Amino acid sequence: MPEEAPFVPPLDVKAQLEPHREAVKEAIANVLESGVYVLGPEVEAFETEFAAFCGAEHCVAVNSGTSALHLTMRLYDIGPGDEVIIPPYTFAATAWAPSYVGATPVFAEIDEATFCLDPKAVEKAITPKTKAVIAVHLYGHPADTEALGALCKKHGIALIEDAAQAHGARLGGQSAGTLGDAACFSFYPTKNLPACGEGGAVVTNDAALADRCRALRNHGSHRRYFHDEVGYNYRMEAVQGAVLRIHLKSLAQWNAARQRLARRYLETLKETPLLLPWEADGAESVYHLFTVRHPEAETLCEQLKKENIGFSRHYPRPMHLQPCYAELGHKEGDFPISEAASQQCINLPIFPTMTDEQQNRVVEAIRTFFAR
Ligand SMILES: Cc1ncc(COP(=O)(O)O)c(C=O)c1O
CATH class of the missing domain: 3.40.640.10 (Type I PLP-dependent aspartate aminotransferase-like (Major domain))
Incomplete structure (x- = not known):
């Protein structure tokens, strides 16, 4: 094996x-x-x-x-x-x-x-x-x-x-x-x-x-x-x-490391059908997370698990649909963009000490998934 x-x-x-x-x-x-x-x-x-x-x-x-x-x-x-x-x-x-x-x-x-x-x-x-x-x-x-x-x-x-x-x-x-x-x-x-x-x-x-x-x-x-x-x-x-x-002394450097990894993801995943993060005009993200979207997010996550790749998914239920806010009277369909995001988002691994090798594994797994 x-x-x-x-x-x-x-x-x-x-x-x-x-x-x-x-x-x-x-x-x-x-x-x-x-x-x-x-x-x-x-x-x-x-x-x-x-x-x-x-x-x-x-x-x-x-x-x-x-x-x-x-x-x-x-x-x-x-x-x-x-x-x-x-x-x-x-x-x-x-x-x-x-x-x-x-x-x-x-x-x-x-x-x-x-x-x-x-x-x-x-x-x-x-x-x-x-x-x-x-x-x-x-x-x-x-x-x-x-x-x-x-x-x-x-x-x-x-x-x-x-x-x-x-x-x-x-x-x-x-x-x-x-x-x-x-x-x-x-x-x-x-x-x-x-x-x-x-x-x-x-x-x-x-x-x-x-x-x-x-x-x-x-x-x-x-x-x-x-x-x-x-x-x-x-x-x-x-x-x-x-x-x-x-830690504050390293924050700029840590953010720069996240941004470098994000650029690498954007480059290496651009040919895949994933919807990738996007920075608005004049905006500079510090990539707390690198969040991608796809209608088949659930199946892709299964594949990542099999390949021993960690990820997180949040937020699975937008706040207007949480039981604690039932009294506000919202229903599914009230905020379709938020609801779609909650279904389709996956946070790929990103952290300042992540190596290119680790990132390559993630990219390879995703490419293989879509090439299947
Ligand atoms: C968007 C957002 N707001 C507020 C908080 C609350 O911060 P804390 O966990 O320090 O109370 C968090 C952190 O979890 C967050 O991600």
């Missing part, structure tokens, strides 16, 4: 840590020694450095991307009776944000080529109750925040970026984090900028907003035991700040 080819993982967080292992260990040991385990100088330094990376004025580090999204709803005083426009095809946390504050998530269809909100659909979804739009930079590709920003300005509503998958992505030369009024990042270990645990941030150029955000993440208090408003314990741990500072 021929020897099985080694597994090509969909991502490899441990391999990515390898060159930083000693520095990370030392940084963690320093935090342990310092006795400051929550917020503190490491987190503050990370906030300054990440804001600079984004080209933004302020960064408020929190304990997850989900918390960051929740905080932005509070920062724009969104609550019961308000509506927030989001794409149906996204991670659940985008929808949780309005739900957490008692507002209603209102879905607007995505653009077929980029998987991000279609500004024309957003315009149709705006009502007098709309308070904000959350533009998700899905899979690392920036949403059309130029058109969305103009729309939001016209209607006097906030544009919030869900940049959980898009650290360093650009549109018109500007980085995610500066493309709306406030941006939410996640540093979950699989993200382009990973923590060694949970982490997130709100990034903005608005000093007053950042100041209020700092209080809200810390029990609504600027001064200990004095509470201006009801807040949360959404503080970042010192260890995560210390690790993120080290």
Whole structure:
């Protein structure tokens, strides 16, 4: 029997840590020694450095991307009776944000080529109750925040970026984090900028907003035991700040590695019937994922499994069809582009330490599948 080819993982967080292992260990040991385990100088330094990376004025580090999204709803005083426009095809946390504050998530269809909100659909979804739009930079590709920003300005509503998958992505030369009024990042270990645990941030150029955000993440208090408003314990741990500072130094290089692999996929898969990712004019994706589409996605995945090639598939059910939002009364067919994406998308392996050899295996398997 021929020897099985080694597994090509969909991502490899441990391999990515390898060159930083000693520095990370030392940084963690320093935090342990310092006795400051929550917020503190490491987190503050990370906030300054990440804001600079984004080209933004302020960064408020929190304990997850989900918390960051929740905080932005509070920062724009969104609550019961308000509506927030989001794409149906996204991670659940985008929808949780309005739900957490008692507002209603209102879905607007995505653009077929980029998987991000279609500004024309957003315009149709705006009502007098709309308070904000959350533009998700899905899979690392920036949403059309130029058109969305103009729309939001016209209607006097906030544009919030869900940049959980898009650290360093650009549109018109500007980085995610500066493309709306406030941006939410996640540093979950699989993200382009990973923590060694949970982490997130709100990034903005608005000093007053950042100041209020700092209080809200810390029990609504600027001064200990004095509470201006009801807040949360959404503080970042010192260890995560210390690790993120080290990883941030490699982020540009990691993104460049992803982009190189993406270009290679685009070149080597162009003759196949797969629908490949596409970058809009002026957009620079950081390829958090390399997502391809095909009506026979299910069968192709079976083949990838047989060839010992990892992949992921999300999101298999768009948010408007999730049982938790049944009360919104949506049905199949309401957002056909999102629904087709949920059936047809496959995320091929892509991660900064992926070798050309590993990638060739993926390409070969796909070519063979379509040549059958
Ligand atoms: C698009 C999107 N939004 C929000 C989140 C939530 O981030 P976290 O997992 O850090 O809470 C994620 C991450 O999983 C995400 O991918």
